[in-house]
Amino acid sequence: MAKQVVVETVDLTKNYDKTTVVDKLNLNIEEGDIFGFLGPNGAGKTTTILMLLGLTEPTSGTAHIYGYNSTREPLKVKRITGYVPEKVGFYDDLTASYNLAYTARLNDLPEDVVMKRVEDSLGIVGLSDKAEHQVGTFSKGMKQRLAITDILVKMPKVAILDEPTSGIDPEGIVQMLDMIANIAKERNMTIIMCSHQLYQVQRICNRVGMLVNGKLVIEGLLDQLGKDALGGGQLRIEVKLAETTSELIDCVRRISGVVNVERSGDLLFITCLGDLRAQIAKAIINANGLLVEMKIQAYALEDIYRKYFKEA
Amino acid sequence: MKGLMTVFYKEVADHFTSWKGTILFVTMVLVSVFATLGPQGAIAGLRTQLATPVQYGFGRFAFLYLFTTSGEMPSFLWFICAFLVPIVGIVLGLDAINGEKNNGTLSRLLAQPIYRDAVINGKFLAGVVAIAIMLTTTVLIVSAIGLAVLGIAPSSEEIARLLLFWGVGILYGAFWLGLAMLFSVYFRSVATSAVCAIGIWIFFFPWPTGGSLMSMAARLVANVLAPYQQVYTAEWVRNAGIQITASRFSPTLLFGEAISVLLAPGATTAKQTLQLLTASGALWMPGAPSLTQTLLTIWPHLATIGGITALLFAISYVRFMREEIRAT
Numbered sequence: 001m002a003k004q005v006v007v008e009t010v011d012l013t014k015n016y017d018k019t020t021v022v023d024k025l026n027l028n029i030e031e032g033d034i035f036g037f038l039g040p041n042g043a044g045k046t047t048t049i050l051m052l053l054g055l056t057e058p059t060s061g062t063a064h065i066y067g068y069n070s071t072r073e074p075l076k077v078k079r080i081t082g083y084v085p086e087k088v089g090f091y092d093d094l095t096a097s098y099n100l101a102y103t104a105r106l107n108d109l110p111e112d113v114v115m116k117r118v119e120d121s122l123g124i125v126g127l128s129d130k131a132e133h134q135v136g137t138f139s140k141g142m143k144q145r146l147a148i149t150d151i152l153v154k155m156p157k158v159a160i161l162d163e164p165t166s167g168i169d170p171e172g173i174v175q176m177l178d179m180i181a182n183i184a185k186e187r188n189m190t191i192i193m194c195s196h197q198l199y200q201v202q203r204i205c206n207r208v209g210m211l212v213n214g215k216l217v218i219e220g221l222l223d224q225l226g227k228d229a230l231g232g233g234q235l236r237i238e239v240k241l242a243e244t245t246s247e248l249i250d251c252v253r254r255i256s257g258v259v260n261v262e263r264s265g266d267l268l269f270i271t272c273l274g275d276l277r278a279q280i281a282k283a284i285i286n287a288n289g290l291l292v293e294m295k296i297q298a299y300a301l302e303d304i305y306r307k308y309f310k311e312a
Numbered sequence: 313m314k315g316l317m318t319v320f321y322k323e324v325a326d327h328f329t330s331w332k333g334t335i336l337f338v339t340m341v342l343v344s345v346f347a348t349l350g351p352q353g354a355i356a357g358l359r360t361q362l363a364t365p366v367q368y369g370f371g372r373f374a375f376l377y378l379f380t381t382s383g384e385m386p387s388f389l390w391f392i393c394a395f396l397v398p399i400v401g402i403v404l405g406l407d408a409i410n411g412e413k414n415n416g417t418l419s420r421l422l423a424q425p426i427y428r429d430a431v432i433n434g435k436f437l438a439g440v441v442a443i444a445i446m447l448t449t450t451v452l453i454v455s456a457i458g459l460a461v462l463g464i465a466p467s468s469e470e471i472a473r474l475l476l477f478w479g480v481g482i483l484y485g486a487f488w489l490g491l492a493m494l495f496s497v498y499f500r501s502v503a504t505s506a507v508c509a510i511g512i513w514i515f516f517f518p519w520p521t522g523g524s525l526m527s528m529a530a531r532l533v534a535n536v537l538a539p540y541q542q543v544y545t546a547e548w549v550r551n552a553g554i555q556i557t558a559s560r561f562s563p564t565l566l567f568g569e570a571i572s573v574l575l576a577p578g579a580t581t582a583k584q585t586l587q588l589l590t591a592s593g594a595l596w597m598p599g600a601p602s603l604t605q606t607l608l609t610i611w612p613h614l615a616t617i618g619g620i621t622a623l624l625f626a627i628s629y630v631r632f633m634r635e636e637i638r639a640t
Contacts, residue, residue: 016638047638050637050638053423055419055422055423055636055637056636056637056638057636075425075426075427076425078423078424078425079425081423082423083419083420083423084420085416085419085420085423087416088416088420089415089416089417089420090415090417091326091415091417092415093330093331094326102318102322103420103424105318106315106318106319106421106424106425106426107424107425108314108425150420154424
């Protein structure tokens with residue numbers, strides 16, 4: 001059964017003056033997805049988010065969240081959508097709990113729920129002991145955690161996090177990502193996470209979309225993307241031999257499933273359909289070749305990422 | 313409405329708990345105490361006048377004299393008009409919007425389910441209420457000192473005049489608040505909006521000795537438009553007319569004139585009115601105009617200040633509502 005589509009954009013386009021920042025974007029994000037929104041700086045990620053939230057009007061096209069039109073019904077959209085902006089800020093001279101309570105009150109939560117929700121949420125991110133401290137005294141990492149708390153207080157159906165890990169130390173990043181993944185699972189929240197850090201997206205997201213120059217260059221389930229991108233499920237195997245002869249190469253070519261063999265010094269680059277490492281090793285040894293090393297190129301999103309970044 | 317009230321409560325609380333608000337509040341209290349009780353303040357001035365043969369009767373408005381008289385120091389009225397209200401208005405408004413932008417709180421705030429105008433309306437309203445509270449405190453302090461030290465109780469007409477003064481003071485504060493907020497909507501940097509607002513304040517600032525940069529500019533305009541060779545000629549009168557009209561583009565002058573008529577109804581000439589705002593004290597005339605007459609006199613002033621304030625706020629409002637939140 002198909003899941004409910006939560007976020008949907010149709011030909012969403014935004015022009016600033018004469019530059020097109022977002023170009024006919026078609027996104028479909030389903031309920032419960034953790035969607036990694038990848039792209040280099042200036043690709044149009046933040047602009048897309050602002051249009052989803054109804055903070056910026058699209059030049060053309062539409063955006064819907066849970067069926068509500070972001071441009072026409074922004075209040076309904078904002079009621080069910082949480083947003084952590086990239087340069088998230090709090091009122092520095094107010095306490096953490098006051099800042100969060102303000103969000104809760106702006107969301108019309110009844111007064112008796114407000115403080116309880118704030119306390120619980122601070123507990124989840126481990127900031128309980130800092131509740132009555134002024135936010136101005138917080139480190140960057142603590143502020144980012146407070147931003148996540150802001151989402152917990154609001155408890156939206158969809159959370160949009162714009163670079164939630166910027167400025168945090170490596171260990172903090174891992175914690176933050178796991179926290180986001182947990183929240184998504186426990187609260188059944190759909191999450192859109194913007195990032196230009198590929199490994200972060202790979203860690204928690206199940207779907208990714210990559211935006212380059214305002215265009216969605218790839219989009220789909222994480223584990224399928226690699227295969228598609230590297231040419232119809234083909235693999236590259238790199239073989240290092242002590243001595244390379246043309247007979248050896250012919251041997252390898254004869255293995256069924258091998259599409260192409262290229263030679264570069266002592267290295268052979270074999271393109272094949274499927275993982276043929278065992279067969280290749282056997283063929284080489286049968287032909288009295290001296291096998292030194294064999295590597296299979298993993299389908300890392302990294303390669304696609306690099307490929308598109310180079311193009312961009 | 314809910315969003316508006318939430319923003320409003322938070323902002324009011326902010327104004328009275330932040331350092332900025334506390335300093336403003338303490339300054340206002342200190343200045344009003346000093347202007348009344350200080351060695352050269354109103355009460356000292358009043359004593360000197362009582363000691364010398366009576367030149368001017370106190371008339372029906374002995375209590376109001378506390379607010380309008382001055383010893384060596386300018387009167388409470390002058391402090392209110394020149395210093396306190398403008399400063400409070402400017403300080404409360406100058407980072408209203410751009411402060412939130414720079415702090416990164418605006419986009420988070422606007423992502424909550426509230427109408428966008430709740431933010432600017434709530435902030436403006438909170439500023440006006442903060443000004444009202446501060447003004448109430450100062451008027452009460454001066455009145456209390458008067459009651460305690462001089463033992464004069466205000467008459468009902470005096471109370472009515474003080475209440476009106478309070479209302480006009482809030483309106484004047486709203487003007488400065490609106491001006492500061494306008495700059496905070498237009499400029500990204502708080503420093504820029506501060507400099508602009510303070511520049512305008514200095515331009516309108518009434519010197520204790522009389523006049524202001526604005527009145528100098530008005531004279532310049534008058535001299536270009538209607539030059540005169542000799543005083544007491546028709547050209548001279550025309551020149552003076554232009555000067556007055558041009559000066560009245562200053563809300564500070566309008567406010568000064570309005571509160572002078574309200575609190576020192578005995579002063580009947582323009583010179584006396586001006587003197588009230590300066591060091592020389594009030595001249596009292598026996599036949600002071602009634603409250604109704606006073607209201608009729610100052611009505612155009614109030615309407616103008618109110619109109620300018622509404623215009624400033626409307627411009628900020630439209631600009632803020634149309635502004636596009638952009639990725640940076």
